[in-house]
Amino acid sequence: MKPEHQPLKIWLTGAGSGIGRALALHLAQQGHQLVVSGRSEAPLLALAAEQPHCIIPLVCDVIDADSVRQAAQRIEARLGFLDQVILNAGTCEYIDQAQVDLALVRRVMETNFLGLVACVEVALPLLKKVPLGHQPRLVAISSAAALAPLPRAEAYGASKAAVSYFMESLRLDLAQQGVAVTVVYPGFVATPLTAQNDFPMPMQVTAAAMAEAIVRGVARGQPEIRYPRLFVGLVGFLGRLPFRLRQWLSRKMVR
Template sequence: MSKITGRCIWITGASSGLGRALAEQLAHAGNYVIVSARSQAALAQLAAQYPGKIKVLPIDLGRGLDLSEAASKLREITDYLDMVICAAGICEYEDNLSFNPQMYERTFDINFFGVVRTLNIALPLLKNAQLRPQFAVVSSLSTCVGFPRAEAYGASKAALNYFMRSLRTDLSHIPMDLSLIRPGFIATQLVKNNDFPMPFMMSAADASEYIIKKLQKRQFAIDFPKRLSWPLELWGFFSGPWYKWIAPKLTRIHDWPQFR
């Protein structure tokens, strides 16, 4: 069981999948967990399972969010945060190279700007943390190399990676720990309709348990499973062979797209 206990933790994307598993395990370990997501009904059901341990913060982190109002709602629940975990995310694929800007905007809005909005709201309360605060985000191992159809999703996660690395530099003199979580395939609704091989699939519960162990160690880079991350990082280092031999076998695009 997690050694993270007695903390006030805010988790976004907590209505299902990895975010929900993190909320359940951390609440069970004796933490006070604040949960946010788009599905308010799912959050209410989650809070009912852990009375007194899980509190719902009913906000949608999309572009319509009123930051001041969201900050006020959070302060009605707590005046400090020890940890924030950004687990909200969506995935849409570039199936025919249509480059629909709206699809890219939707993906970046949640995967990247949702994290920026979360930090904007949470930072004043992280400064009041009872313990050394932590801010963690869920990215993806897909950022190691360029995967087919993943132009929008991978780019949003790659932006998140750079954001966290740059933030790590600017916080080097400030007592707050950061964690960049890059999992492989996790059995959630996000990958349910994927029609391609997903090696080394993990359950949300197992992935959550692994993440919590690494967060306890205040580790910045949390890449897993290693049997997937190591080969991908190696291919990322030797990117020439990846794009010459591997990527052409993966793509479904073999001719110019139809332009309007």
């Protein structure tokens, strides 16, 4: 298929399922060249088989620093530089009945936060190698959970709040170097990650709709993407309410 836009070189993490898979297909259909990574090889190969001219599969575990470094070396050898890095790999585990479990929190933080940081570290030199006229960009998938404390989300919400703070702070420091940053705040999206949820998920959207919103927002150069807007707006509003009201509403969500 002919590219509608300038074809970009993109690294997308967590591409084997859910939002990442939908994003990969959407971007490949637009003619961009993608390296798609994840831990499991089979879904990446299946994805690449759908768009063999645009999609390069690469096994990479974001919590393994060597694996991330090797991934960057392979990307540089194949593509030379990167226009965009989409930091989407993530996991979710909940804390039940305030049974704080360090191992669980560590697992979630290592994947969602430190794994993202590891990818940023190796990706920045490749983003800075873009030819003149290109706009290099880091895109991080945070969550509406970063915008207000939600029940059982101690680990997940904290990891996403860390992602948002890290990326917002990095945006300030990268401005002089010409690298743009977009932070994405999805609401509930139907993916294998949310299939485990045993509670109602209001205003849930499909992975394809979420991917379309991300691609559209990034193409416009938006620093933030909140989708679906009403749900993410309500969570953000909850986070800014006076303490007593926020506490009263949040308690209603506890099972």
